[in-house]
Amino acid sequence: MLVSRQIICPHCGGINRVPAEQPADAVRCGRCRTPLFSAKPIDVDAAALNKHIQQGDLPVLAQLWAPWCSSCVVMASAYEAAAYELEPDMRLVKLNSDAEPEMAARLRVQTIPTMILFSDGVEVARVSGGGVAGGISAWARARLADVQIRSSMRA
Template identity: 30%
Template sequence: MSKVNVVCPHCLKINAIPVKDSYSKANCGSCKKSLLDTTPIELNEINFDHIIVNSEIPVIVDFWAPWCGPCKMFAPIFTQVAQKYPLKALFVKVNTEVEQTLSRKFSIMSIPTLIVYKNGIEKKRVSGALDPLRLSNLVNESL
């Protein structure tokens, strides 16, 4: 059976899990918490590369800021759509106000900006808030 590496959303340890169409249960080998948690993870300069490089599932990064109106409107959509992709895609957020080095590194010029990574490589970039259907389509293109 083939396996895929996923990063635990709780302790950030790498887990090799069997590839399945759906999962009823999957726990981290280290912290024992559920790998099915779809709550977007807040990334920073310390853990960003670890997550992007070690996730073999697509990583959807939302670059946002707390003062940004469209970012505030988009946040619940991002969280809602994430719930549809447990162990299929990892949804993460980067606060550009706090993580200015990451913003510069990835040339974030407007927010929200979404970047889709697969196997550590940027595959797609979209600026502006998306509705649930467009965000789902973006994720589905990357699976």
């Protein structure tokens, strides 16, 4: 039984232990007192992305994008709508691949926009291009459900 979850603050990077029975969307950071969720994707650098993936307990959906990419611009509103639908069960982040080329290379991103879903610290799914723009929430939920089914079959 899950007693609490670690949720990373998108503002100060603080690690917050949130009781499982407490609605996460109503919680404020213990360090900076800002809400842990805003129903919008958060811009991150490589260090913040790593912290959300490695130290947080929420699945992370990361979009790698660049300001010059027209598909990324078109997809931005759909990604924001997905954050509204998926939070607080999933953290949505945006990483500018131009500003963080080493991280983009480490993640083997060759096309943008690329979305990568992480769960329990590992990549579980990815999609490149703007093809799922209208169905980001459904895509992320389905991929996460696939992972949970596979995990329960191994247990």
